[in-house]
Amino acid sequence: xxxxxxxxxxxxxxxxxxxxxxxxxxxxxxxxxxxxxxxxxxxxxxxxxxxxxxxxxxxxxxxxxxxxxxxxxxxxxxxxxxxxxxxxxxxxxxxxxxxxxxxxxxxxxxxxxxxxxxxxxxxxxxxxxxxxxxxxxxxxxxxxxxxxxxxxxxxxxxxxxxxxxxxxxxxxxxxxxxxxxxxxxxxxxxxxxxxxxxxxxxxxxxxxxxxxxxxxxxxxxxxxxxxxxxxxxxxxxxxxxxxxxxxxxxxxxxxxxxxxxxxxxxxxxxxxxx
Amino acid sequence: xxxxxxxxxxxxxxxxxxxxxxxxxxxxxxxxxxxxxxxxxxxxxxxxxxxxxxxxxxxxxxxxxxxxxxxxxxxxxxxxxxxxxxxxxxxxxxxxxxxxxxxxxxxxxxxxxxxxxxxxxxxxxxxxxxxxxxxxxxxxxxxxxxxxxxxxxxxxxxxxxxxxxxxxxxxxxxxxxxxxxxxxxxxxxxxxxxxxxxxxxxxxxxxxxxxxxxxxxxxxxxxxxxxxxxxxxxxxxxxxxxxxxxxxxxxxxxxxxxxxxxxxxxxxxxxxxxxxxxxxxxxxxxxxxxxxxxxxxxxxxxxxxxxxxxxxxxxxxxxxxxxxxxxxxxxxxxxxxxxxxxxxxxxxxxxxxxxxxxxxxxxxxxxxxxxxxxxxxxxxxxxxxxxxx
Numbered sequence: 001x002x003x004x005x006x007x008x009x010x011x012x013x014x015x016x017x018x019x020x021x022x023x024x025x026x027x028x029x030x031x032x033x034x035x036x037x038x039x040x041x042x043x044x045x046x047x048x049x050x051x052x053x054x055x056x057x058x059x060x061x062x063x064x065x066x067x068x069x070x071x072x073x074x075x076x077x078x079x080x081x082x083x084x085x086x087x088x089x090x091x092x093x094x095x096x097x098x099x100x101x102x103x104x105x106x107x108x109x110x111x112x113x114x115x116x117x118x119x120x121x122x123x124x125x126x127x128x129x130x131x132x133x134x135x136x137x138x139x140x141x142x143x144x145x146x147x148x149x150x151x152x153x154x155x156x157x158x159x160x161x162x163x164x165x166x167x168x169x170x171x172x173x174x175x176x177x178x179x180x181x182x183x184x185x186x187x188x189x190x191x192x193x194x195x196x197x198x199x200x201x202x203x204x205x206x207x208x209x210x211x212x213x214x215x216x217x218x219x220x221x222x223x224x225x226x227x228x229x230x231x232x233x234x235x236x237x238x239x240x241x242x243x244x245x246x247x248x249x250x251x252x253x254x255x256x257x258x259x260x261x262x263x264x265x266x267x268x269x270x271x272x273x274x
Numbered sequence: 275x276x277x278x279x280x281x282x283x284x285x286x287x288x289x290x291x292x293x294x295x296x297x298x299x300x301x302x303x304x305x306x307x308x309x310x311x312x313x314x315x316x317x318x319x320x321x322x323x324x325x326x327x328x329x330x331x332x333x334x335x336x337x338x339x340x341x342x343x344x345x346x347x348x349x350x351x352x353x354x355x356x357x358x359x360x361x362x363x364x365x366x367x368x369x370x371x372x373x374x375x376x377x378x379x380x381x382x383x384x385x386x387x388x389x390x391x392x393x394x395x396x397x398x399x400x401x402x403x404x405x406x407x408x409x410x411x412x413x414x415x416x417x418x419x420x421x422x423x424x425x426x427x428x429x430x431x432x433x434x435x436x437x438x439x440x441x442x443x444x445x446x447x448x449x450x451x452x453x454x455x456x457x458x459x460x461x462x463x464x465x466x467x468x469x470x471x472x473x474x475x476x477x478x479x480x481x482x483x484x485x486x487x488x489x490x491x492x493x494x495x496x497x498x499x500x501x502x503x504x505x506x507x508x509x510x511x512x513x514x515x516x517x518x519x520x521x522x523x524x525x526x527x528x529x530x531x532x533x534x535x536x537x538x539x540x541x542x543x544x545x546x547x548x549x550x551x552x553x554x555x556x557x558x559x560x561x562x563x564x565x566x567x568x569x570x571x572x573x574x575x576x577x578x579x580x581x582x583x584x585x586x587x588x589x590x591x592x593x594x595x596x597x598x599x600x601x602x603x604x605x606x607x608x609x610x611x612x613x614x615x616x617x618x619x620x621x622x623x624x625x626x627x628x629x630x631x632x633x634x635x636x637x638x639x640x641x642x643x644x645x646x647x648x649x650x651x652x653x654x655x656x657x658x659x660x661x662x663x
Binding site for chain 2: 098099112153
């Protein structure tokens with residue numbers, strides 16, 4: 001979905017300046033996008049466009065970050081679907097990423113909730129940043145089982161599926177392969193698969209060890225992102241610093257997939273940069 | 275119980291007596307009290323009597339049994355627990371469906387599922403939560419702007435394959451709906467409105483949520499077959515609600531229909547709707563028309579020394595409580611002989627004025643010491659401003 005009509009021009013722009021990236025390497029210099037760029041001085045005007053009164057701005061469906069004409073950048077939209085057992089922290093992860101307060105008490109999300117967030121990032125080989133618009137589709141596990149139409153709705157034109165487990169709930173980690181099998185069809189090769197471990201801040205209660213995670217990454221060929229903390233309640237900048245590594249990694253994988261699909265860069269070896 | 279405090283609601287599995295939920299959670303209703311209240315109800319039932327209401331010097335109590343398996347108990351400072359109980363059951367049916375609630379098959383599972391209803395139940399029970407369901411809210415005043423938006427809403431809903439749609443501003447301060455939505459029975463539209471427009475600070479949708487696709491059951495029209503409630507936040511504080519069947523997908527709405535229909539009128543939507551042009555001395559109003567309630571608190575209105583805006587909703591509610599049992603029978607505000615009537619109530623802090631017509635009741639909150647003579651033109655002028663002239 002969502003790759004807008006300026007793609008060819010944008011890619012020409014990007015490819016004209018780029019060196020051929022070395023895929024398969026874990027080194028940071030091989031990212032297609034510059035990690036941490038938004039929090040650097042160069043990203044400041046773009047950072048200001050997604051913050052209001054030291055809080056992350058919540059955007060309606062028809063809104064975009066307001067940027068001066070000189071800084072206007074293309075917008076690339078992605079749809080990401082969150083899957084995970086009930087109570088694993090899907091809604092809390094969306095609130096964490098969006099910089100909004102998490103619900104005070106846990107209750108099952110009754111249907112689909114879509115949250116829109118904007119994340120500016122700069123391709124390593126281009127001088128122009130790109131504004132990534134992420135639609136995060138969160139659906140309660142109970143509702144997903146009860147109403148058959150919800151899973152196809154979540155997967156329709158989706159770009160990525162985020163599989164969640166909780167670091168404090170070993171069962172949620174162990175059932176990840178089954179969850180991925182249940183959600184993904186053979187016809188979903190285009191879907192970027194991302195695994196996110198939630199409640200990483202509660203290390204004292206961790207039921208999943210780093211060794212477990214490394215073994216999983218090795219066997220599945222997927223990198224596990226770690227989320228947790230209080231991004232929603234602290235100031236916007238402190239919160240952004242916590243969520244930036246996760247959001248940078250997400251847009252990196254999606255951007256890389258699109259470059260491969262568009263033939264701008266060669267196919268991936270299956271490894272993902274950190 | 276505090277006179278201005280909110281109500282409490284307890285749900286109990288009738289057969290086992292197991293408490294299913296208690297809202298709001300604090301201050302907690304003690305478990306022995308829940309047991310005693312349920313026991314009294316069961317005792318009455320065993321003796322062949324149905325206990326519906328009781329009153330103590332500080333609280334009114336209400337019981338309602340649903341399908342011999344679910345009992346709701348309400349504790350309220352005012353004499354309206356029966357209405358609260360039915361509204362609460364309606365809210366539970368809206369989100370879970372009647373089959374899920376009646377009969378109660380698995381109590382532990384039902385307890386978990388009922389948690390999803392808590393935000394809606396809490397807004398129903400909160401002291402500032404309006405008139406049983408939803409925040410104070412007025413329909414968009416008539417005019418060319420409303421007509422254009424109404425036509426756009428009708429075409430948008432038509433493109434989505436439904437004729438049930440509405441636009442809500444500012445967490446429910448104003449709304450606009452298609453004619454079929456306006457014709458929904460109050461039992462269906464009140465909980466839907468509460469779901470679409472919870473009182474601030476939640477606003478149209480929680481936090482950063484921009485859209486929602488929620489299976490809902492209409493308590494009156496479709497309690498067992500779910501429909502889809504699509505809630506779309508176009509701008510902060512401006513949302514569109516659609517009630518539709520399996521199609522279209524939320525994805526189609528987000529990517530095509532919403533930008534196509536609402537993108538061109540973004541600035542029009544952004545302008546906060548003005549309240550209806552009520553006479554300047556009116557501090558707040560409640561209109562009940564054919565059982566539908568519509569209310570508003572006018573924050574800037576009134577002379578110096580008038581009741582401050584935060585206290586106006588409570589004062590209006592108190593007036594209704596005083597007047598309702600005597601002159602507002604459930605048939606819809608008809609006076610004893612069916613003739614229009616004007617009632618007047620002077621209190622140290624405010625003045626109440628109640629206009630009664632067949633199928634219509636208008637309650638106005640006015641500053642203290644308002645003279646009695648001009649009340650009739652004031653009430654008629656207010657009625658005209660609210661579109662019932």
